[in-house]
Amino acid sequence: MDRGEAFELLKKHLKNDRMVKHCLAVEAIMRAVARVLGEEEETWGLVGLLHDIDYDEVGQDPSRHGLKALEILEGKLPLHALEAIAGHNEHNGFKAINPAAERLTHALRAADHASGLIIATALVMPSKKLAEVKLESLLRKFRQKDFARGVDRDRLKECELLGLKLEDFLATALEATNQVAECIGL
Numbered sequence: 497m498d499r500g501e502a503f504e505l506l507k508k509h510l511k512n513d514r515m516v517k518h519c520l521a522v523e524a525i526m527r528a529v530a531r532v533l534g535e536e537e538e539t540w541g542l543v544g545l546l547h548d549i550d551y552d553e554v555g556q557d558p559s560r561h562g563l564k565a566l567e568i569l570e571g572k573l574p575l576h577a578l579e580a581i582a583g584h585n586e587h588n589g590f591k592a593i594n595p596a597a598e599r600l601t602h603a604l605r606a607a608d609h610a611s612g613l614i615i616a617t618a619l620v621m622p623s624k625k626l627a628e629v630k631l632e633s634l635l636r637k638f639r640q641k642d643f644a645r646g647v648d649r650d651r652l653k654e655c656e657l658l659g660l661k662l663e664d665f666l667a668t669a670l671e672a673t674n675q676v677a678e679c680i681g682l
């Protein structure tokens with residue numbers, strides 16, 4: 497599946513505009529991280545773009561989130577990509593069998609929560625613009641546990657399992673998100 501087909505499929509399943517924007521932000525982060533790590537950028541980008549494709553259908557049921565996505569995407573992405581999407585939600589009992597899924601899963605979890613932190617930080621800036629967000633603000637908001645409670649700091653720190661320091665990972669993620677600021681309305 498190419499990127500155009502993937503985006504069409506995403507929009508067919510996901511009608512929630514805020515979630516589509518979240519997926520675009522995670523895609524941008526995944527592509528940038530893949531470039532830093534020398535991984536397959538196209539596959540990592542598609543994983544970011546499609547990871548929440550089942551949100552409208554099962555968003556309220558954490559035991560099915562990721563598993564329903566697996567059904568929708570079966571045969572459309574390589575196995576390790578499907579496994580990373582299913583495994584990014586740690587509440588559905590899914591266990592990957594392909595070793596290549598492991599790094600991709602850590603990257604996706606970290607990118608998912610980095611996107612949440614970056615967008616929440618942008619929204620508390622006086623201008624509500626991403627361009628105003630500095631790396632220092634992100635690190636401060638990361639440490640402030642009562643800020644954006646939906647951002648799971650432990651999941652974000654899975655970037656360290658890829659050999660990337662939190663600070664460097666967030667710098668890459670912030671730059672990548674800035675590149676799609678217009679698409680995501682920030």
Ligand SMILES: [Fe+2]
Binds near residue numbers: 608
């Ligand atoms: Fe997500």
